[in-house]
Amino acid sequence: MKRKIENLFRKYNVQGISCDSRNLKPGDAFFAIKGEKIDGNRFINEALKTAKIVFTGDSSWKGEKIFYIQDIRLAVAIAAEIIYPHLSVNLVAVTGTNGKTSVVSYIYQILKLLGQEAATIGTIGVNSTIKLEEKFLKELPQSLTTADPITFRKILNELAEKEVSNVIFEASSHGIAQRRLGEIKIKTAGFTSFSQDHLDYHKTMENYLEAKLQLFRENLEEGGEVVINSEILASSYGDGVKNFFAKHRIRYFGIGRNGNIKVKNINSSLTGSKVVFEYNKKEYTFTTNIIGSFQAVNLLIAAKMTANLGFDFDHIVEVLEKVTAVTGRLQRIGFVESEVQVFVDYAHTPDALEKSLWELRNIKAQQGGKLYVVFGCGGDRDPSKRELMGQVACKLADYVVVTDDNPRSENPQKIRLDVLKGAAGAEEIEGREFAIESTIAKLKKNDILLIAGKGHETYQIIGNRTVFFSDIEIAKQILLLKNK
Incomplete structure (x- = not known):
């Protein structure tokens, strides 16, 4: 495959490559990738106006400058290796x-x-x-x-x-x-x-x-x-x-x-x-x-x-x-001397949530207090793990709050209800910032809160909008006010 691509690049003097017809420059080769949501083959005719040649994994396409390669995804990677x-x-x-x-x-x-x-x-x-x-x-x-x-x-x-x-x-x-x-x-x-x-x-x-x-x-x-x-x-x-x-x-x-x-x-x-x-x-x-x-x-x-x-x-x-911890991986917000402890973690699978809650539960056992958790599940992602995450949270935490994560194109309430199927007795709070704020307000001396799911992320995806959102920054601001 590599030899074929190299020969065509030499023949047509290809200088660059792209899988997005909108980003093509004169001298580029276009690779038509059929993805889960977008089929690059739909843009072949448009691409031919700019591209030197086109590669596709769809054998039905014919043309002087259109070349069929069965494993089109590997072909892109090999082409990138050449460039x-x-x-x-x-x-x-x-x-x-x-x-x-x-x-x-x-x-x-x-x-x-x-x-x-x-x-x-x-x-x-x-x-x-x-x-x-x-x-x-x-x-x-x-x-x-x-x-x-x-x-x-x-x-x-x-x-x-x-x-x-x-x-x-x-x-x-x-x-x-x-x-x-x-x-x-x-x-x-x-x-x-x-x-x-x-x-x-x-x-x-x-x-x-x-x-x-x-x-x-x-x-x-x-x-x-x-x-x-x-x-x-x-x-x-x-x-x-x-x-x-x-x-x-x-x-x-x-x-x-x-x-x-x-x-x-x-x-x-x-x-x-x-x-x-x-x-x-x-x-x-x-x-x-x-x-x-x-x-x-x-x-x-x-x-x-x-x-x-x-x-x-x-x-x-x-x-x-x-060696220091990575941002948003069981990251303490505030000081170790504080009366309450708040942690932000990227845990967004049942196993990761379980591991983080076990660690904090064991630490809690050393000093008393209650273990709280605030979390949600992402939309347009594996829905089968939602109920499992609810079960894990309720098994290990003393107080569970189910809220929103990145709902994407899904209905946030529907996602919360999916989680709540496994989280009997949990509190449901719409709006992630309000959920964090109201839960921190409940914390008493020696209590520990885990805010899980987004970790280092500084955005929230709601519908087709991406807005600024940081668990870390929000928790810092709320703790600052609580400690005044």
Whole structure:
């Protein structure tokens, strides 16, 4: 396929590529992608007015400058590789239902603390130890969990040209399944967690898991290692994952209570965690101000992945205590000395909500008080998880408030009612800001509140409008007024 595309690019002197007919420039090739909502084939005739040539996955199209390629999504990624050919020395990918953003950030911070150049691509955008042009950054989409293949290669190319030697990126199941990574090879990969999400797209958990595993089969370089949370291996999907690794001769390394790196003890409190683990018959201890035993495991996944790039493991452990939490991941709002504690977390799956509430419930047990939670579910996303999230919240929290998240095109009340099916006794409050404000007003000494679902996000999508909204900023303002 690559040779065919290269030959056509040379023949027609193609200088650029696009999947959006509105952004075509003279000299570009247009790739007609049939998506879930928009079919790019509808714009082929319009594209031909500007584009040098057109590629399509629909064989019914005929024309002198129209070329059929069966796997059109992979073709876009390969074309992007031709236009943007440069890559950094070390490429690292992290996949998983939850924890991708944290592990990517932790690897980046570890490398930076070790004096290395590094960059990240993911949910919270592009970060680099080497300054990138403002114009370049402004052109990028707001969220890049796994960017479209053209944007992805453009970023990789820019980072390589800036001589950033280590690039760590999030690999979402959508991005993997849609071949957005193309044929790039990664040095090492992380698999942080696996639980229900995105079934609106993948339909079944088996399909969802296959999308995750595809990353290791298609993009891990020969001899590369997968660093995996040992909870996955111990789950009902564990045997399938192990059989997959054996079949494809993929090396893997477990992190956790029963991992190759064996976590022996995690003592968590409001100020952070003390972690004891064993590796290569040697016991290690480190402290971190990052809250949550699951984040301690994520830190160790990041540590082993960094070691896989050739860095000394003992030196990596020495800098772990300096690694900080990612914005909106069990982030404390206010001060540890405050009478009430408020946390904002990105948890938007049943498993993530359960883990965050368990951590705060255990901390609450040390000091008394009640555990409150405010959360909602996104519209136009897997509706089957809504009732489950309601069940989790009511099982673990003392007081549950169900409100709005990003309703998108769905009726917000309908989404809340879906959650409430599993949340008997919960309070329903329309309007996220009012829900946060009224719940904080209820807090008494030693109470803990978790505001879950949006984390770092600074927007809310209502219908076709995107408005400014930040759980973090709203909670800060309300706590400021409460403490006056």
